[in-house]
Amino acid sequence: EAQVTQNPRYLITVTGKKLTVTCSQNMNHEYMSWYRQDPGLGLRQIYYSMNVEVTDKGDVPEGYKVSRKEKRNFPLILESPSPNQTSLYFCASSQGADNSPLHFGNGTRLTVT
Amino acid sequence: SQKIEQNSEALNIQEGKTATLTCNYTNYSPAYLQWYRQDPGRGPVFLLLIRENEKEKRKERLKVTFDTTLKQSLFHITASQPADSATYLCALPPAGNKLTFGGGTRVLVKP
Numbered sequence: 001e002a003q004v005t006q007n008p009r010y011l012i013t014v015t016g017k018k019l020t021v022t023c024s025q026n027m028n029h030e031y032m033s034w035y036r037q038d039p040g041l042g043l044r045q046i047y048y049s050m051n052v053e054v055t056d057k058g059d060v061p062e063g064y065k066v067s068r069k070e071k072r073n074f075p076l077i078l079e080s081p082s083p084n085q086t087s088l089y090f091c092a093s094s095q096g097a098d099n100s101p102l103h104f105g106n107g108t109r110l111t112v113t
Numbered sequence: 114s115q116k117i118e119q120n121s122e123a124l125n126i127q128e129g130k131t132a133t134l135t136c137n138y139t140n141y142s143p144a145y146l147q148w149y150r151q152d153p154g155r156g157p158v159f160l161l162l163i164r165e166n167e168k169e170k171r172k173e174r175l176k177v178t179f180d181t182t183l184k185q186s187l188f189h190i191t192a193s194q195p196a197d198s199a200t201y202l203c204a205l206p207p208a209g210n211k212l213t214f215g216g217g218t219r220v221l222v223k224p
Contacts, residue, residue, distance in 0.1 A: 004156075031210075035214075040121075040216070041216075042202075042214055042215065042216040042217060043157070043202070043212050045212075045213070048211065058211060059211070059213075066144075076158040088154075090156050091158075092156070099144070099145045099162055099164075099206070101147065101159035101162065102147075102149075102157070102159060102204075102212060103159070104153055104156025104157050104158070105156050106154075106156050107154065107155065107156055109154075
């Protein structure tokens with residue numbers, strides 16, 4: 001089944017404790033992206049990747065890192081999480097960055113205390 | 114900067130009626146526009162794409178229009194059903210490779 005898999009689904013952590021949210025897709029998609037969704041602010045892009053070893057900042061990249069060492073994986077790293085990073089995170093992928101539809105994972109709900 | 118606006122107020126509609134949602138944008142001329150459906154706690158799911166040279170697109174009970182003069186897209190759900198209750202998001206590609214989403218409109222279809 002074609003899908004984007006994120007882990008974990010839920011995560012509660014404390015300020016400053018490094019964490020990684022994994023994302024994997026099995027559709028051989030070139031384009032991958034991370035979004036965060038907050039009430040009243042909608043979906044905002046954090047980082048995106050056009051292909052392996054190619055990443056770029058989205059609209060809200062501060063406090064986040066990503067890597068794209070393999071085509072299928074695009075982990076999101078929070079080196080020193082803060083409470084303002086409490087949010088619902090979505091990973092997405094598509095065939096390309098053109099008009100291809102995005103396929104989203106089921107989300108990771110992160111709480112930073 | 115580019116701005117995408119969707120009605121933030123929930124749309125309550127009776128089963129069987131047509132729901133019409135609006136997506137307005139400014140400071141941009143997109144080559145296409147996409148619509149997604151999002152259920153609570155789940156990732157958005159792609160529904161339809163309409164290009165700038167297409168006035169209307171249909172998929173089953175869904176219809177999307179795209180008016181580049183008005184800078185507006187309308188999303189219609191005909192013969193609505195309770196299972197259509199969800200949040201609907203429009204998305205446009207601003208400059209570069211970033212798809213930008215509107216805030217979404219929640220639809221509640223009452224039996």
